[in-house]
Amino acid sequence: MGMLLGVKGIRYLSEYDILTTALTDQSQVLFLEGLSDQDFWHYATKLASVAPTTKTEIEQYLECELEQKRCILPLATLREVVPPPHQITLLPSIPAWMPGVTAWRGETIAAVDLDAYLTLGPTRLRSDYILLVIQQNEITLGLFVATVRSIPNLDQQQISPPEQAIAQYPHLARGAIVGTYTNALILDTGIILTDIVQHIREAAAYG
Numbered sequence: 438m439g440m441l442l443g444v445k446g447i448r449y450l451s452e453y454d455i456l457t458t459a460l461t462d463q464s465q466v467l468f469l470e471g472l473s474d475q476d477f478w479h480y481a482t483k484l485a486s487v488a489p490t491t492k493t494e495i496e497q498y499l500e501c502e503l504e505q506k507r508c509i510l511p512l513a514t515l516r517e518v519v520p521p522p523h524q525i526t527l528l529p530s531i532p533a534w535m536p537g538v539t540a541w542r543g544e545t546i547a548a549v550d551l552d553a554y555l556t557l558g559p560t561r562l563r564s565d566y567i568l569l570v571i572q573q574n575e576i577t578l579g580l581f582v583a584t585v586r587s588i589p590n591l592d593q594q595q596i597s598p599p600e601q602a603i604a605q606y607p608h609l610a611r612g613a614i615v616g617t618y619t620n621a622l623i624l625d626t627g628i629i630l631t632d633i634v635q636h637i638r639e640a641a642a643y644g
Contacts, residue, residue, distance in 0.1 A: 497589055500621060501569070501582040503552035504561065507621035509588065510569075514626045516577065517541070518585070519568040523548070532640050533559045539579055541570055548579040549633055555622070557608055576630040591618055599623075 497512040525537040525548055534553035538545050548568065550560035566581045599614045602622055606614060610632040616623045 497587065498591060499569070500586050500588050501551065501580075502584040502586075503555070503582060505552060505556055508551070508555070509591075509618055509621050509623045510571070510626055512587075514571050514573045515569060516572045517570040519570060519579070521565055521567070523566070523568055523581075530641050530643075532636050533557075535637065536560050536562055536581070539568070541577075541579065544577065546570070546577050546579050547633070547637060548581060551580045551582055554633065555606060555609070571626060571630065573627045573630055576634055578630055578633060591623075595619060596623070 499510045499512055499515060501508050501510065519541070523539060525539050527537045531537070532554075534550050534557070536548050536550060539548045540546075550562060552558070553560045560581075562581055563583070566583060567585060569580045569582060569585065571578055571580055595618055597617045599616045602614045602617050603609075606622075610628050612625055613628045613632065614622055615625050
């Protein structure tokens, strides 16, 4: 059974404009700050498809707006930003925070409501949700978020230890939260993806 989520327009910069603008660290920051959300999605996808050779991989992040929280993911794990509409196929015996599976570049990947996963709540997808295709440790998953924006770098002085956040999310895997930044959760993508896959396998095994 398929579920079709609503459509929303998107404008892309040309590949030439994107790749020629990002020339130095300083201009890169100014460039990212000047992008609209739609242009950033396209730029992030282009950047993610190139093997990182500089400190860009470490310094750039995605801040994701969720229903109840914000979280931060490393840009280096992003493979594509997929705007709506989304075709989701429902499956039996899956976690409540997983709407189903979707097709991406010839593969079938799990689609997860990131807010529902973090809060252990039921999925509440809106028609304008964005799908972030994340890949790490040979795991590829789709994460639904409300909006996303770029963070060229994190001010280390504003990063808080994870203990308080961990206490609020005791169900998450150990090490999933590595800190907070302006009240946003900094997530370890590798641990998050591995934990999601484990829960999906357990749900399928025990029905």
